[in-house]
Amino acid sequence: MMDSFIHFLLHRFFVTGDPMIYGADASIALASIGIVVVVTYLKKWKWLWKEWLTSVDHKKIGIMYIIAALLMLFRGGVDALMMRTQLALPNMHFLTSEHYNQVFTTHGTIMIIFVAMPFIFGLMNIAVPLQIGARDVAFPFLNALSFWLFFFGAMLFNISFVIGGSPDAGWSSYAPYAELSMNPGVGQNYYLVGVQIAGIGSLASGINFLVTILKMRAPGMTLFKMPMFTWSILITSVIIIFAFPAFTVALALMSIDRLFGAHFFTIASGGSPMLWANLFWFWGHPEVYIVLLPVFGVFSEVIATFSHKTLFGYAVMVWSMVAISIIGFVTWLHHFFTMGNTAEVNAFFSISTAIIAIPTGVKIFNWLFTMNKGRIEFSTAMLWALAFIPNFTIGGVTGVMLALAPADYQYHNSYFLVAHFHSVLIAGPVFGIFCGLYYWWPKMFGYMLNERQGKLAFWVFMISFNICFMPMYIVGLLGMTRRMYTYPAGMGWTPFNFIETIGAFGMGAGFLIIAYNIVWSTLKGKRDTTGDPWNGRTLEWSIPSPAPEYNFATIPTVSARDAFAVAKTQEDQENKKERQLFQPIHMPNNSGIPIIMSLFMFIAGFGLVWEWYWMVIPGAIGIVVCMIVRSFQYNDHHIISIEEIERTERAAGRLS
Amino acid sequence: MKAIRMKFLAVLMPLALLLGGCQNNTSVLNPQGPVAREQFHLIVWSLIMMSVVLAIVLIIFIYVLVRFGRKNSKGYDPSDTGNKKLEIVWLLVPVIICVLLLVPAVKTLFVLDHSPKATTTAPQTVHGKSLTIDVTSAQWKWFFRYPGQKIETVNYVVIPAGTPVKFRLHAYDAMNTFWVPALGGMQYTMTDMPMQLWLQADKPGNYPGRSGNYSGRGFVDMTFNVLAKSNTEFDSWVSGVKANQPALTMQKYKRLLKPDVIKGTLTFSDYPKQIEKNLNQAQMDGEDHANMKNMKNMNSMKGMNMNSNEKGGDSQ
Numbered sequence: 001m002m003d004s005f006i007h008f009l010l011h012r013f014f015v016t017g018d019p020m021i022y023g024a025d026a027s028i029a030l031a032s033i034g035i036v037v038v039v040t041y042l043k044k045w046k047w048l049w050k051e052w053l054t055s056v057d058h059k060k061i062g063i064m065y066i067i068a069a070l071l072m073l074f075r076g077g078v079d080a081l082m083m084r085t086q087l088a089l090p091n092m093h094f095l096t097s098e099h100y101n102q103v104f105t106t107h108g109t110i111m112i113i114f115v116a117m118p119f120i121f122g123l124m125n126i127a128v129p130l131q132i133g134a135r136d137v138a139f140p141f142l143n144a145l146s147f148w149l150f151f152f153g154a155m156l157f158n159i160s161f162v163i164g165g166s167p168d169a170g171w172s173s174y175a176p177y178a179e180l181s182m183n184p185g186v187g188q189n190y191y192l193v194g195v196q197i198a199g200i201g202s203l204a205s206g207i208n209f210l211v212t213i214l215k216m217r218a219p220g221m222t223l224f225k226m227p228m229f230t231w232s233i234l235i236t237s238v239i240i241i242f243a244f245p246a247f248t249v250a251l252a253l254m255s256i257d258r259l260f261g262a263h264f265f266t267i268a269s270g271g272s273p274m275l276w277a278n279l280f281w282f283w284g285h286p287e288v289y290i291v292l293l294p295v296f297g298v299f300s301e302v303i304a305t306f307s308h309k310t311l312f313g314y315a316v317m318v319w320s321m322v323a324i325s326i327i328g329f330v331t332w333l334h335h336f337f338t339m340g341n342t343a344e345v346n347a348f349f350s351i352s353t354a355i356i357a358i359p360t361g362v363k364i365f366n367w368l369f370t371m372n373k374g375r376i377e378f379s380t381a382m383l384w385a386l387a388f389i390p391n392f393t394i395g396g397v398t399g400v401m402l403a404l405a406p407a408d409y410q411y412h413n414s415y416f417l418v419a420h421f422h423s424v425l426i427a428g429p430v431f432g433i434f435c436g437l438y439y440w441w442p443k444m445f446g447y448m449l450n451e452r453q454g455k456l457a458f459w460v461f462m463i464s465f466n467i468c469f470m471p472m473y474i475v476g477l478l479g480m481t482r483r484m485y486t487y488p489a490g491m492g493w494t495p496f497n498f499i500e501t502i503g504a505f506g507m508g509a510g511f512l513i514i515a516y517n518i519v520w521s522t523l524k525g526k527r528d529t530t531g532d533p534w535n536g537r538t539l540e541w542s543i544p545s546p547a548p549e550y551n552f553a554t555i556p557t558v559s560a561r562d563a564f565a566v567a568k569t570q571e572d573q574e575n576k577k578e579r580q581l582f583q584p585i586h587m588p589n590n591s592g593i594p595i596i597m598s599l600f601m602f603i604a605g606f607g608l609v610w611e612w613y614w615m616v617i618p619g620a621i622g623i624v625v626c627m628i629v630r631s632f633q634y635n636d637h638h639i640i641s642i643e644e645i646e647r648t649e650r651a652a653g654r655l656s
Numbered sequence: 657m658k659a660i661r662m663k664f665l666a667v668l669m670p671l672a673l674l675l676g677g678c679q680n681n682t683s684v685l686n687p688q689g690p691v692a693r694e695q696f697h698l699i700v701w702s703l704i705m706m707s708v709v710l711a712i713v714l715i716i717f718i719y720v721l722v723r724f725g726r727k728n729s730k731g732y733d734p735s736d737t738g739n740k741k742l743e744i745v746w747l748l749v750p751v752i753i754c755v756l757l758l759v760p761a762v763k764t765l766f767v768l769d770h771s772p773k774a775t776t777t778a779p780q781t782v783h784g785k786s787l788t789i790d791v792t793s794a795q796w797k798w799f800f801r802y803p804g805q806k807i808e809t810v811n812y813v814v815i816p817a818g819t820p821v822k823f824r825l826h827a828y829d830a831m832n833t834f835w836v837p838a839l840g841g842m843q844y845t846m847t848d849m850p851m852q853l854w855l856q857a858d859k860p861g862n863y864p865g866r867s868g869n870y871s872g873r874g875f876v877d878m879t880f881n882v883l884a885k886s887n888t889e890f891d892s893w894v895s896g897v898k899a900n901q902p903a904l905t906m907q908k909y910k911r912l913l914k915p916d917v918i919k920g921t922l923t924f925s926d927y928p929k930q931i932e933k934n935l936n937q938a939q940m941d942g943e944d945h946a947n948m949k950n951m952k953n954m955n956s957m958k959g960m961n962m963n964s965n966e967k968g969g970d971s972q
Contacts, residue, residue: 059825096874170870176847177830177871181937245732267848268938273831274846307724310737338833339844340851343765350761353753361709361750362743368716369742377724386721397706400754404761406768409841410684413833413868432811479682479837483870492680508919645675 015165018099023132024160051187054590056140059547061147062125064446067438068151069118070515074312075158076115078510079107084468084504087497090489100485101168104352106161107219108171113195114154116425119433121150121205124233126444127436128209130540130547131227133218138211142586142628146201147207150599151200156605159192164609167191170483173254175265175276180258186471188610189258196251197601206240209233217369218539220558222316226270227538227562228304228311231318232297235325239286239293242329247283250276259611274339281332291425293321295432296363299385302439303367305534307374310562313366320359329355336404338412346405353403360396364389379534380454384433387462388427395423398473413483415478419469426465434458434514441521442528446546449521457513464506471503504636529653537565544652550640552586553649585640591633597626668721679685679790681838682864689856690772693839694764698705702757709753768840771855776818779887781805786820789813790934793845793867793949795829795915796874801933808896808904812881817857825851826934828913830871836882838863846938857884873919881921913940 015021039045052060079538082103086095095103127443129137137143160166168186169178178188213234217226226234253264254276263271304311333341333349367389376382398420402408411417441449475496480487487493532541542564543552560566604619606612649655657859680686687693723729771786778785783804790801791813798812815821825834827845834853835842843853855861867878885893912918935943 097876101870101873101875168872174831179859180870182830219837266938267936272848274848285844308732309734313738313743314735316738320740336844338842339846340849343762343769347661347765349763350765351758354758357754358747358750362747364713365746366743367718368713368720369736369739371720371724373728373731373736375726375732376721378725389717390710390714390762393710397709400757401699401702403758404698404702406695406703406764406841409843410692410695410699412842414684414775427826477684478680479864479866481835481866481868486875548953651783 013163015162019617021162022206023350032293051596054592056144056588056590057549058125058129058137058143061143062122064147065118065122065125066155066585069115069122072110072114072154076107076110077508079103081508083107083503084501086485088501088644089498090487090494095485104483105167105170109157109191109195112171116429117202119389120291120294123436124209126440127540128212128233129228130508130551131230131538132213132216132221133539133552134212134216134552135585135653136588137208138216139590141594142208145206145597148594149201149601150198150318152598152602153194156602157190157194162186162623172280179266186609192251192255193608195607196527199248202240203244204461210237210241217591218556218558220352225561228300228317229297232293232321233592235321236290239325241292243283245284246279250279259608277336281335284563285332286328288380289324291429295429296321297433298436299367299388302381302385302435303370305315305536306377306379309370309374312370314561316362317366320362323359324356327352331356334403337408350405354400357396357400357451364393380451380458381435381439382635383455389424391427395427396418397492397562399424411476413481414476415472415480415482418482418583419476421467435454441543443540444531444546447525447527448533450517450525452511453517453520457517460508463512464503468500468503468507471499537562539564546656548648550587553582553645582642582645584642585645586637587640589636589638591632592627597623600626660876664969676819678904679864683835686838688838689840689858690861691768691855692838694767695841698760698764701760704756705753706758716732736749771820771854774819776887778819779816779890780893782816782819787815788822788824788825790826790959791834791845792826792828792934793832794913795830795872796878796933797918798880801927805894806926808927812883813920814883814890814893815857816887820854820856823855825853827936829937831869832871832878833868835868836863839882842868860884860886877917897923900926921931
């Protein structure tokens with residue numbers, strides 16, 4: 001009995017035999033112990049629980065999203081560097097085939113679902129309520145629950161590489177390879193359950209922000225007076241609501257296949273592997289726009305701010321995003337032009353895909369013409385936005401090349417494709433996230449990130465990005481396919497691969513400089529005492545940095561686009577006097593239920609992964625109990641008194 | 657001056673490497689058959705159009721930055737917030753470019769649906785205008801079956817140059833894609849749907865192919881060679897195989913299907929009739945199961961209903 005238990009622990013439960021994994025085990029243990037020791041030493045447990053873990057404040061949730069996303073970016077980046085090391089030269093033995101397959105799977109899944117998504121959610125949590133003059137999101141409790149579901153989903157996915165083994169079917173997990181018969185073990189279960197838990201959170205966030213933006217805008221802010229970032233989040237929320245259920249269903253069906261022996265995606269008993277491809281990409285393609293449209297919004301804000309001009313062609317910018325979001329739902333098949341569709345079907349999806357280039361092109365020109373006749377200021381945030389334009393255009397035009405189905409037969413699954421989607425996803429979301437981070441950092445924390453270090457990081461990262469991915473276009477046309485763990489010499493691929501590896505490490509260096517910049521600036525960064533360090537144009541810059549709990553002491557009335565820029569030019573004293581007539585503010589209470597309920601979700605999920613139903617059942621009961629407890633909580637808000645508002649505003653220098 | 661020359665070299669180096677790559681037979685940029693050539697023309701055409709687009713964006717980008725990016729640049733005009741005419745121009749330009757790209761793309765799609773034009777008469781052993789070959793991917797090897805010639809090869813395929821070849825693609829277990837870059841783009845091999853891919857080689861030669869879709873541990877080794885031969889060489893290859901190679905037995909076939917990498921190639925002068933139906937794993941298991949049942953039936957009811965043996969294979 002004991003022997004078989006120990007055998008199970010050493011051979012199935014813990015991943016053993018690889019020195020790199022032991023290193024990871026040790027660093028996870030050390031980091032956990034380190035965190036516990038530091039928090040205990042500083043006597044911060046209570047503070048951590050009361051101020052952060054149970055917080056329903058959108059600004060704190062946003063910050064937690066961003067911290068988690070930065071950590072996951074580190075993990076996904078290490079995965080990338082391991083792959084690039086293995087591929088630097090032909091016939092390398094740094095990683096085995098099995099290990100490499102796990103690494104590219106976790107790299108893809110983490111970067112999309114646990115880096116890009118939480119970064120976007122982080123930025124929208126921080127900026128959207130402030131931009132529309134709201135005191136929080138529509139459903140603050142649900143917002144906290146979204147975050148903790150994402151967090152525990154990410155943790156569940158993450159522990160797979162030390163406990164039980166990582167999934168190895170690729171982030172797209174095509175059936176039938178991802179099914180039980182060819183892919184036994186718990187790895188793929190981690191993917192299905194971890195991503196599912198995070199996905200529920202994402203869907204809830206989509207609903208939350210749709211309602212927030214539709215119902216909680218400051219008086220006078222009509223839809224067409226909203227800041228462009230808020231517009232992008234409104235549209236993104238709609239995409240999330242329509243796209244995520246398809247993925248939820250797909251993950252659930254494959255879980256049922258694997259855990260309960262159904263055959264939705266295997267040919268036995270009439271299932272269809274291609275159904276998975278359809279469901280996956282019906283979510284997967286809109287997902288690209290879910291991470292892309294918000295950064296279009298970020299770039300719109302940043303380019304307008306640092307050109308000191310209103311955005312050029314505002315209405316067209318909005319309508320082109322609407323067009324992208326709609327067309328984005330009818331292009332999913334271009335991910336498998338090569339799965340035996342008739343010429344008519346491929347023609348339809350070629351056309352729908354290429355057409356997306358039209359609204360996207362319009363947006364590029366509008367950004368260029370926003371800068372035209374402007375006064376361009378090269379801040380770090382602006383550099384990221386500027387670099388986006390040419391780099392993303394390269395990704396965009398190669399996307400049009402891929403959209404032409406007959407040519408795609410030659411690019412499909414080659415490094416040309418790998419280069420394309422990294423061009424789009426790094427020059428888009430990654431540049432946009434860094435851009436938004438530098439732009440909104442003072443609003444989040446009340447101090448600035450150092451500009452000189454920021455610019456250095458930008459140049460290192462941006463140039464390395466091109467060194468890493470440009471050769472991939474060529475090596476793809478030379479016949480190298482994605483997901484190869486090694487390649488033979490003499491194919492003409494070696495020099496390109498070696499250059500790519502150099503670029504990848506350069507990007508790693510760029511990331512480390514950003515991390516250093518954050519630490520340095522936290523200790524020595526310049527304080528933002530004005531609340532408006534960039535001469536901003538939208539409402540978030542009208543309040544102190546960091547924003548007080550209630551955001552706006554009095555809710556502003558909006559009369560025009562770029563509301564704050566307009567207010568600054570008018571600057572009438574009467575308005576200021578009126579502002580001092582405060583009223584008590586009604587705010588939601590913190591709650592421990594989101595984190596506890598998500599923890600139960602984690603427990604139930606871990607049980608499902610291992611098919612331990614003795615663990616699933618208590619986890620599920622815990623979730624239900626949390627829901628019941630919450631439904632009977634009537635005391636869920638508090639009132640901030642006028643005295644306290646006055647005290648806070650005076651401390652921020654807003655009251656004389 | 658020296659710096660400029662260094663930059664120039666840095667630009668030229670990848671180009672030189674690229675041209676070097678063109679001569680190798682795994683390159684998309686070195687088409688060796690009508691299908692790959694059609695696709696190559698579309699790639700070049702789209703590359704030209706897209707370079708124009710990129711150039712336009714870069715020119716405006718650089719102009720704006722140089723003109724309005726200096727500390728004391730003149731012409732700041734915050735009231736410049738829109739221009740209907742200009743916006744219509746940059747709406748129409750991408751529309752035109754899309755049309756210019758999509759028309760040839762859709763045409764090519766329909767062309768690729770049909771057999772390419774033969775450049776020679778087909779060899780005698782082909783019995784017709786085109787050669788049909790059944791391709792089956794299995795973890796991690798490629799089977800090539802010649803239903804007209806009753807030949808089976810593993811990890812390489814011989815085709816006559818100048819004659820259109822219809823590849824019918826099947827998967828035994830995981831999905832893969834069948835890709836011979838020099839001869840044409842890829843198609844998936846799938847368990848539930850046979851796919852069709854026309855390819856043709858201009859000249860005799862060796863054209864390496866590989867799988868483009870990840871299928872597990874041995875995915876990297878899912879490579880094969882396409883040997884294009886002249887008509888006489890092809891005929892003599894067929895008769896040579898028929899005379900000198902062993903037949904593939906069901907037992908041997910099942911052994912080969914087990915998930916493992918097969919290094920090197922195999923050739924068989926015949927194959928069992930059941931596998932001509934290109935059974936996937938589930939059907940194969942079903943067939944075994946049905947056979948077992950029939951065996952039992954036969955034991956209990958000797959001499960009855962021998963035909964059911966045949967039908968067992970159709971169970972899906």
